[in-house]
Amino acid sequence: MFFGKKDHKDESSSTRAKVVAVINQKGGVGKTTMAFNLAHALAKGGNKVLCMDLDPQSNLTLLCGLNGCEGKNIFQLMINSIRELKPLHIPLLVSEVIKKGKVDILPAGQDLSGFELTVAGISSPRQLILSNFAKKSGMLEQYDYVIIDCPPTLGLLVVNILCLAQGVVVPFRPDDFSGKGVKQFFQVLEDVDDMGIVKAPTILAHIPNLVDGRRKQELSDLATISEELRTLGRGAKIVEPFYNRAGLVKSLSQKKSVFDYNSSEFVSLQQQFSNLSDIVEEWADGQSN
Ligand SMILES: Nc1ncnc2c1ncn2[C@@H]1O[C@H](COP(=O)(O)OP(=O)(O)O)[C@@H](O)[C@H]1O
Numbered sequence: 001m002f003f004g005k006k007d008h009k010d011e012s013s014s015t016r017a018k019v020v021a022v023i024n025q026k027g028g029v030g031k032t033t034m035a036f037n038l039a040h041a042l043a044k045g046g047n048k049v050l051c052m053d054l055d056p057q058s059n060l061t062l063l064c065g066l067n068g069c070e071g072k073n074i075f076q077l078m079i080n081s082i083r084e085l086k087p088l089h090i091p092l093l094v095s096e097v098i099k100k101g102k103v104d105i106l107p108a109g110q111d112l113s114g115f116e117l118t119v120a121g122i123s124s125p126r127q128l129i130l131s132n133f134a135k136k137s138g139m140l141e142q143y144d145y146v147i148i149d150c151p152p153t154l155g156l157l158v159v160n161i162l163c164l165a166q167g168v169v170v171p172f173r174p175d176d177f178s179g180k181g182v183k184q185f186f187q188v189l190e191d192v193d194d195m196g197i198v199k200a201p202t203i204l205a206h207i208p209n210l211v212d213g214r215r216k217q218e219l220s221d222l223a224t225i226s227e228e229l230r231t232l233g234r235g236a237k238i239v240e241p242f243y244n245r246a247g248l249v250k251s252l253s254q255k256k257s258v259f260d261y262n263s264s265e266f267v268s269l270q271q272q273f274s275n276l277s278d279i280v281e282e283w284a285d286g287q288s289n
Pocket residue numbers: 026027028029030031032033034059209210211242243244245246248249252
């Protein structure tokens with residue numbers, strides 16, 4: 001059905017929170033790690049930050065110190081926001097689900113893997129479930145930034161995320177990165193634009209992650225990929241590589257951000273995540289003007 005292209009005025013741009021998703025349809029590229037540390041970098045800069053976990057694997061939820069959120073997570077809140085699914089509603093307040101901390105967390109649960117099937121039969125726009133829920137809940141007025149951790153897919157859940165987020169950052173591993181993967185992702189962004197309801201989010205940065213600086217091949221692959229991304233357009237910035245760092249693995253196993261450490265081992269990691277948060281903040285400032 002043709003809706004007619006709107007002028008792409010994004011209603012969410014008038015809300016306080018800027019919504020940024022960490023996205024790549026591949027697993028193991030560092031999405032959760034980056035979402036967690038970017039959120040902490042933004043919070044350290046004085047921002048009020050909500051981490052929103054939309055991966056059924058719930059790794060960000062676990063990192064933020066929550067466990068066993070079945071039935072009491074973002075999935076149930078989204079279902080509760082759909083009038084047609086009344087029989088599945090369970091009384092639950094957003095404030096009962098969000099856990100407060102240095103950064104707040106809106107947790108995911110395994111039940112989120114049933115999202116696509118659960119909403120398959122509804123007649124209201126299925127791509128806008130997350131966006132409608134977020135706007136109705138009032139949460140976008142309570143935070144400066146909402147950082148979303150995405151599942152490793154390009155399915156309906158991710159389309160919902162792309163309809164809410166105004167910005168995305170894309171970590172990738174240079175070794176298994178393929179032009180095909182980026183093209184698929186860019187195609188989904190175009191599909192979101194073509195729906196004519198919202199503007200697809202801006203790509204704020206492509207981030208080469210888990211780079212092994214000792215392998216010459218990896219650095220030359222990275223140069224090729226960077227060139228390819230430039231050719232494909234969408235104006236995305238390719239930031240300096242995040243090398244493979246044992247310190248990052250240690251911090252995650254202790255459920256801490258890199259900013260929780262004073263040792264010299266963490267200085268360069270702190271610098272990199274601060275640089276990333278600067279990119280996000282500069283973009284956000286440009287949006288508000
Ligand atoms: N720069 C890095 N250096 C070392 N290990 C990393 C780095 N980034 C991520 N990791 C590790 O790689 C694994 C996958 O990262 P994760 O953030 O869970 O990826 P995704 O969310 O994309 O599946 C995790 O074990 C994480 O600790």
